[in-house]
Amino acid sequence: MSAAEHASIDMELVDRLTKEETAALDAKHARSLSYRSEAARHLPGGVSSSWQMWPPHPIYVSRGAGSHVWDIDDNDYIDYHNGYGVMVMGHAHPKIVEAVQRRVALGTHFAQPTEDALIVASNLAERTGLPYWRFGNSGTEATLDVCRIMRAATGRQLLLKIEGSYHGHHDALMVSVFPTREDAGPRDHPNPVPQTAGMIPGAAESVVNVPFNDADAAERAFAEHPGLIAGMIVEPVMTNCGVVLPDPGYLERLKGICAANGAMFAYDEVKTGFTVAWGGAIEAFGVRPDLIAYAKALGAGLPCGAIGGTEEAMSLVISGELDQVGTFNGNPLTMAAAKVNLTEVLTRDAYGRLDEVNAILDGCNDVIERYRLPASMKLQGAKGSIDWHTEPIHEYRDLWDIDDRVPQLAWLWQLNRGVFKSPGSKWESWTTSIVMSDQDAQRYVDNFESLAAAITA
Amino acid sequence: MAVRQPTEIDLERVDALIAQEEAALEPKHAASIAYRATAQRTVAGGVASSWQDSPPHAIYADHGQGSRLWDIDGNEYVDFHLGYGAMVMGHAHPKIVEAVQKQAARGTHFAQPTKDLHAVGENLVDRFKLPLWRFCNSGTEATLEAARLMRANTGRDIIIKIEGTYHGHHDALMFSVAPDPDLIGPREHPVTLPQAEGIPDAFAKLVRVVPFNDLEEVRRALAEHEGNVAGMIVEPAMMNCGVIFPEPGYLQGIKDLMHAAGAYLAYDEVKTGTTLAYGGAAEVFGVTPDILCLAKAIGGGLPCGAIGATQELYQPVVDGVYDMAGTYNGNPLTMAASRVALTEVMTPDVYDHLNGIHKVLQDGCTAAIERTGLPAYVTGVGAKGSVIYSETPVREYRDSVGIDERITYLAWLVQQNRGVFKSPWSKQETWTTAITHSEEDARKYVANFEELATMLTQ
Numbered sequence: 049m050s051a052a053e054h055a056s057i058d059m060e061l062v063d064r065l066t067k068e069e070t071a072a073l074d075a076k077h078a079r080s081l082s083y084r085s086e087a088a089r090h091l092p093g094g095v096s097s098s099w100q101m102w103p104p105h106p107i108y109v110s111r112g113a114g115s116h117v118w119d120i121d122d123n124d125y126i127d128y129h130n131g132y133g134v135m136v137m138g139h140a141h142p143k144i145v146e147a148v149q150r151r152v153a154l155g156t157h158f159a160q161p162t163e164d165a166l167i168v169a170s171n172l173a174e175r176t177g178l179p180y181w182r183f184g185n186s187g188t189e190a191t192l193d194v195c196r197i198m199r200a201a202t203g204r205q206l207l208l209k210i211e212g213s214y215h216g217h218h219d220a221l222m223v224s225v226f227p228t229r230e231d232a233g234p235r236d237h238p239n240p241v242p243q244t245a246g247m248i249p250g251a252a253e254s255v256v257n258v259p260f261n262d263a264d265a266a267e268r269a270f271a272e273h274p275g276l277i278a279g280m281i282v283e284p285v286m287t288n289c290g291v292v293l294p295d296p297g298y299l300e301r302l303k304g305i306c307a308a309n310g311a312m313f314a315y316d317e318v319k320t321g322f323t324v325a326w327g328g329a330i331e332a333f334g335v336r337p338d339l340i341a342y343a344k345a346l347g348a349g350l351p352c353g354a355i356g357g358t359e360e361a362m363s364l365v366i367s368g369e370l371d372q373v374g375t376f377n378g379n380p381l382t383m384a385a386a387k388v389n390l391t392e393v394l395t396r397d398a399y400g401r402l403d404e405v406n407a408i409l410d411g412c413n414d415v416i417e418r419y420r421l422p423a424s425m426k427l428q429g430a431k432g433s434i435d436w437h438t439e440p441i442h443e444y445r446d447l448w449d450i451d452d453r454v455p456q457l458a459w460l461w462q463l464n465r466g467v468f469k470s471p472g473s474k475w476e477s478w479t480t481s482i483v484m485s486d487q488d489a490q491r492y493v494d495n496f497e498s499l500a501a502a503i504t505a
Numbered sequence: 506m507a508v509r510q511p512t513e514i515d516l517e518r519v520d521a522l523i524a525q526e527e528a529a530l531e532p533k534h535a536a537s538i539a540y541r542a543t544a545q546r547t548v549a550g551g552v553a554s555s556w557q558d559s560p561p562h563a564i565y566a567d568h569g570q571g572s573r574l575w576d577i578d579g580n581e582y583v584d585f586h587l588g589y590g591a592m593v594m595g596h597a598h599p600k601i602v603e604a605v606q607k608q609a610a611r612g613t614h615f616a617q618p619t620k621d622l623h624a625v626g627e628n629l630v631d632r633f634k635l636p637l638w639r640f641c642n643s644g645t646e647a648t649l650e651a652a653r654l655m656r657a658n659t660g661r662d663i664i665i666k667i668e669g670t671y672h673g674h675h676d677a678l679m680f681s682v683a684p685d686p687d688l689i690g691p692r693e694h695p696v697t698l699p700q701a702e703g704i705p706d707a708f709a710k711l712v713r714v715v716p717f718n719d720l721e722e723v724r725r726a727l728a729e730h731e732g733n734v735a736g737m738i739v740e741p742a743m744m745n746c747g748v749i750f751p752e753p754g755y756l757q758g759i760k761d762l763m764h765a766a767g768a769y770l771a772y773d774e775v776k777t778g779t780t781l782a783y784g785g786a787a788e789v790f791g792v793t794p795d796i797l798c799l800a801k802a803i804g805g806g807l808p809c810g811a812i813g814a815t816q817e818l819y820q821p822v823v824d825g826v827y828d829m830a831g832t833y834n835g836n837p838l839t840m841a842a843s844r845v846a847l848t849e850v851m852t853p854d855v856y857d858h859l860n861g862i863h864k865v866l867q868d869g870c871t872a873a874i875e876r877t878g879l880p881a882y883v884t885g886v887g888a889k890g891s892v893i894y895s896e897t898p899v900r901e902y903r904d905s906v907g908i909d910e911r912i913t914y915l916a917w918l919v920q921q922n923r924g925v926f927k928s929p930w931s932k933q934e935t936w937t938t939a940i941t942h943s944e945e946d947a948r949k950y951v952a953n954f955e956e957l958a959t960m961l962t963q
Contacts, residue, residue, distance in 0.1 A: 090626035096835025112612030131616035155569030156806035200703030246657025349613030378553020
């Protein structure tokens with residue numbers, strides 16, 4: 049479809065629909081709204097993480113089972129949010145519930161090693177082909193450790209990252225996460241833009257950004273900073289502007305460029321691990337990095353993180369020269385849940401269900417065609433997105449052309465029709481789960497079609 | 506009882522005793538030692554955190570109940586380690602077990618707010634007298650936020666920290682944690698030394714290190730960086746060289762100095778919060794900071810963290826111009842455990858019990874010290890205590906550098922061989938008691954200590 053063939057979206061109509069949908073949503077969330085005013089007395093914004101403040105108002109969740117969640121107003125949703133991509137195994141999976149209930153009675157925390165850590169690590173080694181593992185408590189801690197190792201192992205200080213990628217909340221990489229057009233600088237030399245006030249002064253200047261899917265840009269960055277870049281960290285599927293797949297050969301070239309420059313090559317698979325395939329992006333795209341950061345789906349809904357690496361990459365940690373530490377690292381309750389999750393729930397076979405769900409979600413493509421929407425869809429395992437853009441998003445800067453109002457309406461539209469997508473919908477899309485039914489998938493497509501009809505009317 | 510004059514400890518004898526105790530320990534841990542050989546094929550070093558790899562070998566835990574811990578060899582210990590101070594409520598407390606079992610069946614994670622948040626928040630307000638709270642997943646994440654909040658709210662660069670304190674694993678504060686005495690420089694201008702490789706050099710210039718318990722040095726630091734100090738972070742009772750109390754007036758003094766300079770005071774109460782007293786060190790020493798970081802004991806044994814602060818500091822977060830975010834922040838399973846741990850288990854009355862246990866430990870160990878002339882003394886309050894192997898009081902990190910680590914290592918081995926699990930790396934980490942400890946448990950610690958004191962002074 050060329051741009052001329054796309055239906056035009058009347059933004060005044062979008063604004064009017066958004067107003068209607070917001071009003072409809074407010075009416076359903078009387079308890080969430082009143083609870084928030086109480087919670088806000090002791091919790092800034094009434095929530096525990098700023099991402100939970102998404103407009104029009106935070107939605108307080110009561111419980112989940114399988115592919116469904118219920119909020120405190122007892123609205124029932126099919127969950128495509130899945131806790132920002134964590135719950136690909138579905139909520140309260142009986143095997144996970146059993147494992148947690150059993151372990152909690154035996155003690156949850158000793159700060160001593162326990163046997164389950166080995167089983168989890170062995171499974172991770174099998175999935176990735178990376179032999180050595182350590183644990184942490186979040187994606188933030190995992191990528192922090194990855195940066196520390198890359199710098200310690202090379203004695204270099206600069207890190208190379210992708211413009212528009214988020215790698216957690218610590219200072220080393222919280223740079224150019226969502227830079228505005230005004231701040232971002234030229235594409236061939238993006239400015240390092242701190243994502244928040246209060247970061248360590250100089251942290252941003254320790255990072256070089258390059259666009260995704262442009263290996264030449266990465267090569268140039270190494271040439272411009274000879275001998276100074278410790279390593280490159282990349283989400284093999286870029287996930288904060290929809291689901292952006294790597295171009296064929298891109299990851300392989302990055303790995304080669306890093307190796308040629310004596311730098312390390314790391315994946316942030318916090319989002320793609322255990323979701324895009326059984327073996328994550330390594331299986332899906334066939335390129336193995338030196339280091340990898342995991343979190344999210346690993347722990348079956350308990351706070352978790354893991355870093356894996358080659359023997360060479362992990363040698364400083366193995367030898368004890370570099371401490372990789374944390375009181376809760378390898379927490380026995382988390383490990384008990386992760387063990388069952390990885391070995392009994394998210395098995396190789398389970399991923400077939402995600403493909404079946406995607407075959408139904410593919411119906412959104414038909415809707416895009418029939419309504420000539422200026423949009424495209426991407427699907428990879430449990431991850432999917434609709435880019436409200438005439439061309440598929442290929443790198444972060446493509447996102448600037450998207451009018452936020454359309455994906456925000458899409459989010460409201462689904463929410464009012466029984467589908468809970470991740471908020472922040474311009475850059476966060478959906479996560480399916482292995483327990484979704486055909487009807488769960490069809491509901492998404494049906495809602496998408498009614499939205500398409502409404503905005504092209 | 507006669508108080509003997511301090512006896513010089515013979516370090517050659519200590520070495521011989523260490524060899525003897527290590528030899529006794531090894532056969533008890535055949536399963537741990539064998540398991541480690543397997544584990545290290547995929548788990549780096551065979552452990553999930555480098556601190557779990559304490560000498561002489563990693564000990565794999567199997568299960569815990571109340572004040573007891575069992576390793577995979579079936580050895581039973583009275584647990585004074587308590588997961589580096591997290592399990593002050595005891596292992597597998599029935600109320601926490603029930604709460605976790607119930608919540609697991611209702612779903613563990615939504616990344617949406619849930620109703621337990623507010624109950625936990627209210628309890629923390631009651632304990633620590635700070636109005637607003639957010640949650641995270643570790644002490645590291647909590648102090649990271651504290652450093653950032655201070656810088657964001659002032660627009661300034663420098664953070665003052667205490668020499669010899671640990672505030673987590675991130676880049677902002679991982680300096681001069683256990684600095685090499687040969688490299689630390691003059692006391693009035695300590696060298697800011699990175700604790701690990703892999704921290705950019707430039708970050709060291711942003712951390713001004715001062716000794717604990719010295720207001721004059723804080724004044725000096727503020728004067729030297731006039732107008733550029735964002736704040737100071739301090740463990741109100743310093744915890745990594747034994748339990749070091751703040752001297753009277755010190756905490757109020759640094760708070761006043763910070764405020765006069767337009768800067769903030771942050772407490773790292775990751776170790777002391779809900780362990781020293783119901784309201785942590787802030788209650789014990791009577792000074793409320795601007796920011797307070799928690800982790801460890803507040804989560805009922807699940808990964809957790811929390812940051813409390815004043816309305817002023819949190820305003821940018823309330824307004825949404827400053828994100829404090831994390832996928833697992835306020836995790837429903839953690840919050841369910843935390844709610845019960847804080848509101849039903851660690852109630853105000855249990856602190857009397859902890860102080861009673863502390864008294865048994867303090868009196869018993871002090872009597873042994875006096876009887877044998879061991880150059881040592883006992884400190885602590887509530888669930889936290891330590892034996893400090895120094896004739897003169899340790900007021901700051903530099904006072905502790907002369908303590909020979911072999912003595913504290915031997916102390917750990919002696920307890921370990923006699924059914925008491927203390928925190929490893931014992932020079933820096935001491936004991937934590939739980940509300941499930943009995944006086945008999947405490948007397949066991951004392952009896953072992955008496956034996957050690959005799960061994961060291963014979």
